[in-house]
Amino acid sequence: MIYETIVTSVNANSKPHIAPFGIRERDGLVLIAPFRPSTSLDNLLQSRSAVINLTDDVRIFAGAFTGKRSWPLSRADKVNGYVLDAALAHRELELVEVRDDATRPELYFRVVHEVNHAPFRGFNRAQAAVVELAVLVSRLHMLPIEKIETELAYLTIAIEKTAGDREREAWGWLVEHIENYKAAMSGDNLA
Ligand SMILES: Cc1cc2nc3c(=O)[nH]c(=O)nc-3n(C[C@H](O)[C@H](O)[C@H](O)COP(=O)(O)O)c2cc1C
Incomplete structure (x- = not known):
């Protein structure tokens, strides 16, 4: 089972970085597996800590691919890191094992602290x-x-029927990003 979360990490200067990651649980540990290259990967290896944020503010997922990564944060309680103010719950993690790989290393973390906020x-x-x-845009x-367009048409139904303001805003960013990408592609084709 994979849970879609927002991982906050910090660099050597404690500068926060926000990115969506699907996480798994294996033998009581949390597995984060970033494809190289990744700022999160560099940060996680360097600080040996992470915060997993569970949030229903999907703008944070969409924002990671549309130039909006600046979200209100507060200091974590037990590790060097930050918690999203929009987190319904968060878990603070310490790195315990790295299975290195040229493409996608596996990082195993121990949960040291857990808080429910809402x-x-x-x-x-x-x-x-x-x-x-957001997953499609990241790829x-x-x-x-054609695959993106087919999926987009289907997913639009759920947006039209069930979205609130935050979901509509996030959706708009992603659709605009796809439109810009298509325009750039057709520009390339003309050149
Ligand atoms: C829902 C979701 C789940 C994702 N899960 C992963 C993942 O498990 N591993 C990964 O490398 N990228 C994943 N991505 C893509 C990363 O979020 C994206 O590449 C991100 O910018 C990480 O790169 P960075 O650490 O350089 O910011 C996911 C994206 C989304 C929207």
Whole structure:
């Protein structure tokens, strides 16, 4: 099982970095597996700590790929790191094991602290749709544009039926990003 979360990490100067990651749980440890190259990977290896944020503000997922990575943060309680103010819950982690790999190293963490901030209010299809589109946007250069367009058309149904303001805003950023990418591609083709 993979849970889609926002991982906050810090560099050597304690500068925070925010990025979406699917995390797994294995034998009581949390597994984060970043593809190289990755700022998060560099930070996690250097600081040997991480914060996992569980949030229903999907703008933070969409923002990672559309130039909006500046979200309110507070200091973590037990590790060198930051917690998203928008987190419904967060977990603070310490790195215990690295299985190195040229493509996608596996980083295993121990949970040292866990806090619930606000209740989970239930599933929302528009939030799931934004997360799905964010995954597609993160792979834009690897996927045929027809696949993106087909998926986008389907996911739009959930947005139209179930979105609130935050979901609509996040969706708009991602759609605009795809439109800009398509325009750049057709520009390349003309050149
Ligand atoms: C829902 C979601 C899950 C993701 N999970 C992963 C993951 O497990 N590993 C990974 O390398 N990238 C994953 N990505 C893509 C990263 O968020 C993206 O590459 C990010 O910018 C990390 O690179 P950075 O550390 O340089 O910021 C995911 C993206 C989304 C939207």
